[in-house]
Amino acid sequence: MRFAxxxxxxxxxxxxSARKFLEPVKAKFPWITYSDLWILGxxxxxxxxxxxxxxxxxxxxxxxVAACTPDGRLPDxxxxxxxxxxxxxxxxxxxxxxxxxxxxxxxxxxxxxxxxFDGPWTFSPTVLTNDYYRLLxxxxxxxxxxxxxxxYEDKTTKTLxxxxxxxxxxxxxxxxxxxxxxxxxxxxxxxxxxxxxLRLFELGVPFAAGSENGRWTFKSSHDS
Ligand code: HEM
Numbered sequence: 240m241r242f243a244x245x246x247x248x249x250x251x252x253x254x255x256s257a258r259k260f261l262e263p264v265k266a267k268f269p270w271i272t273y274s275d276l277w278i279l280g281x282x283x284x285x286x287x288x289x290x291x292x293x294x295x296x297x298x299x300x301x302x303x304v305a306a307c308t309p310d311g312r313l314p315d316x317x318x319x320x321x322x323x324x325x326x327x328x329x330x331x332x333x334x335x336x337x338x339x340x341x342x343x344x345x346x347x348x349x350x351x352x353x354x355x356f357d358g359p360w361t362f363s364p365t366v367l368t369n370d371y372y373r374l375l376x377x378x379x380x381x382x383x384x385x386x387x388x389x390x391y392e393d394k395t396t397k398t399l400x401x402x403x404x405x406x407x408x409x410x411x412x413x414x415x416x417x418x419x420x421x422x423x424x425x426x427x428x429x430x431x432x433x434x435x436x437l438r439l440f441e442l443g444v445p446f447a448a449g450s451e452n453g454r455w456t457f458k459s460s461h462d463s
Pocket of ligand 1: 252253314315316317323340341343344346347348349350351353354355356402404436
């Protein structure tokens with residue numbers, strides 16, 4: 240993702256901010272590969288936002304421009320359940336995994352100058368909670384009337400948003416039970432989120448044999 244065309248794929252819009260943010264860290268610790276650094280940044284961010292620990296191991300090498308993936312392998316937020324399955328099944332994830340991964344949308348927001356969508360999914364976008372699922376189940380969601388891309392807003396405050404792919408998780412009868420489970424059980428969400436994110440973060444990496452026994456789990460700054 241350091242190189243065009245991959246850095247310019249629509250689904251990566253905005254990630255240049257995260258890449259730039261980590262540049263000074265790379266300058267200070269040049270021995271770490273970009274790919275390990277970005278994953279380590281993700282592991283730390285999730286943990287510092289009070290999410291679960293994600294065990295980490297190094298071993299990613301950096302590719303060059305020839306390693307750019309073709310466009311279209313990342314999810315398109317304007318689409319629905321069939322598309323989510325096409326994208327995630329190809330990487331070996333199942334329906335439960337898709338729902339657990341989507342819980343990351345408890346964090347952050349959409350930006351009109353990046354994806355074109357607007358707004359946060361939850362009221363606490365810097366803390367990882369199961370609120371994404373709770374809001375999906377408990378709130379009423381309606382189409383937002385605006386000139387931007389089709390998205391949903393909550394009926395109560397009209398300050399939160401859901402993408403069409405988020406609403407697909409409660410419209411599809413195989414996804415919905417997982418949304419309901421995580422809405423009721425934050426511990427189950429954290430446990431499944433940690434293990435599915437670990438798989439995502441290690442996908443396709445030719446780690447040294449045996450390194451799966453040597454993953455590191457970091458202490459959080461909020462641990463006493
Ligand atoms: C299920 C398919 C997914 C779709 C269609 C999707 C789509 C999007 C879109 C359109 C944005 C807004 C970008 C912007 O305007 O700044 C976004 C943001 C975000 N996504 Fe996803 N995403 C998906 C899955 C995931 C997964 C698997 C994760 C992580 C495990 C994730 C984590 C995030 C986070 C943290 C943000 C907030 C970024 C910020 O605050 O700048 N998303 N996503």
